[in-house]
Amino acid sequence: MNPEATQLWTAPRWAFAVLLALLGMLGPFSIDTYIPAFSGIARNLGATPVEMQQTLSAYLFGFAFMNLFHGALADSFGRRPVVLWGIAVFTLASAGCALSQSIGQLVFFRALQGLSTGAGWVVSRAVIRDMYPPDQAQKVMSQVTIYFGVAPAVAPIIGGWLFVHAGWHSIFWFLTAIGVALWVANFKLLPETLHATHRQAFNVRNLMRGYWQLGSSPRFLLLALASGIPFNGMFLYVLSAPAFLGDLLGLEPTQFFWFFLLTISGIMAGSFASGRLAGRIQPKQQIRWGFIVMVVVSLGNVAANLLFPARAWWALVPIMLFSFGWALMVPVVTLLVLDLHPERRGMASSLQAFIGSAANGIVAGAIAPLVMHSTKQLAVASLLMMGVGLVAWLFVKRLWPDTGRAALG
Numbered sequence: 001m002n003p004e005a006t007q008l009w010t011a012p013r014w015a016f017a018v019l020l021a022l023l024g025m026l027g028p029f030s031i032d033t034y035i036p037a038f039s040g041i042a043r044n045l046g047a048t049p050v051e052m053q054q055t056l057s058a059y060l061f062g063f064a065f066m067n068l069f070h071g072a073l074a075d076s077f078g079r080r081p082v083v084l085w086g087i088a089v090f091t092l093a094s095a096g097c098a099l100s101q102s103i104g105q106l107v108f109f110r111a112l113q114g115l116s117t118g119a120g121w122v123v124s125r126a127v128i129r130d131m132y133p134p135d136q137a138q139k140v141m142s143q144v145t146i147y148f149g150v151a152p153a154v155a156p157i158i159g160g161w162l163f164v165h166a167g168w169h170s171i172f173w174f175l176t177a178i179g180v181a182l183w184v185a186n187f188k189l190l191p192e193t194l195h196a197t198h199r200q201a202f203n204v205r206n207l208m209r210g211y212w213q214l215g216s217s218p219r220f221l222l223l224a225l226a227s228g229i230p231f232n233g234m235f236l237y238v239l240s241a242p243a244f245l246g247d248l249l250g251l252e253p254t255q256f257f258w259f260f261l262l263t264i265s266g267i268m269a270g271s272f273a274s275g276r277l278a279g280r281i282q283p284k285q286q287i288r289w290g291f292i293v294m295v296v297v298s299l300g301n302v303a304a305n306l307l308f309p310a311r312a313w314w315a316l317v318p319i320m321l322f323s324f325g326w327a328l329m330v331p332v333v334t335l336l337v338l339d340l341h342p343e344r345r346g347m348a349s350s351l352q353a354f355i356g357s358a359a360n361g362i363v364a365g366a367i368a369p370l371v372m373h374s375t376k377q378l379a380v381a382s383l384l385m386m387g388v389g390l391v392a393w394l395f396v397k398r399l400w401p402d403t404g405r406a407a408l409g
């Protein structure tokens with residue numbers, strides 16, 4: 001923690017959480033805003049469904065790759081420069097998407113968006129731990145997730161409206177405007193939270209030593225899997241939204257917002273509960289509750305889809321409840337990851353995000369296209385991905401029984 005933290009931000013804590021949440025919103029806005037326009041973009045550019053799916057995969061793999069470096073750069077050069085450069089590149093990439101005249105150009109600029117978007121999300125988690133002790137950090141991280149949750153609920157509504165009234169190019173001009181506004185806000189408001197004495201020397205040997213230290217730690221890898229892979233049990237449905245919502249459930253693009261609204265309501269409720277429980281129960285107990293919710297809901301979702309024809313009025317509810325369970329446990333697991341190596345929190349955040357977003361890319365490019373046309377297959381795939389995270393957490397509990405038993409930090 002920065003010894004001068006109390007002097008760096010004197011406004012209310014919720015205002016700081018809002019600023020950091022806005023950084024995290026770039027990710028969901030980059031995905032959810034243009035999903036309602038998938039079919040229109042495909043027709044306009046003469047793209048196949050597989051090529052359109054590549055616009056998602058390119059973004060996610062770019063996001064995953066650069067996540068390896070955002071945190072390491074922030075550990076060496078400071079949090080603020082990395083955030084500002086990331087937003088600047090995102091803004092230019094969004095303008096490139098808006099000007100794209102072919103699917104190849106769109107895929108390229110989407111990859112560039114992915115390379116830059118993670119700067120805000122990765123660095124903001126390190127900023128929280130720079131500024132606050134463990135219990136307060138969990139509360140702030142939960143607040144960030146609550147505010148952050150507004151973006152995926154609002155983004156498809158805005159995207160659908162823009163697509164219908166102004167065409168798909170306007171969606172990316174909208175993202176360009178968001179990038180400009182965020183850059184100005186962070187240039188004026190975001191303090192440098194990394195203390196000068198905590199900076200790591202930036203050289204290849206030091207970088208490789210850090211990655212070896214983290215990557216060779218079984219506990220780090222298992223905790224990263226426990227937090228990152230279950231997210232795909234929910235994210236699979238986001239990636240499959242055009243087919244799941246439009247083809248299987250019969251919703252119009254302007255009705256997609258119901259799915260995002262319910263899902264994000266679950267995330268916000270889980271995050272609120274996580275913040276309220278901070279410091280009141282053992283972290284491992286909170287993680288256990290989160291996984292119990294996800295297991296029960298996932299099994300129920302599989303059973304319901306096997307027994308009944310999928311209908312929008314009930315098929316969206318399990319995804320909302322699953323989101324609640326994930327959001328209940330993930331702030332705690334994330335802080336456990338960051339506190340394993342306090343001197344490399346930026347790098348730890350980077351590597352954790354890389355593992356999660358690499359899984360997102362695999363799901364987007366390989367798994368979602370295979371299962372998106374069947375509600376039964378979607379439900380089973382969601383259960384299996386949650387199961388990977390559960391097994392990882394059970395291994396952590398078995399090999400390091402004290403993990404999450406005491407207060408965070």
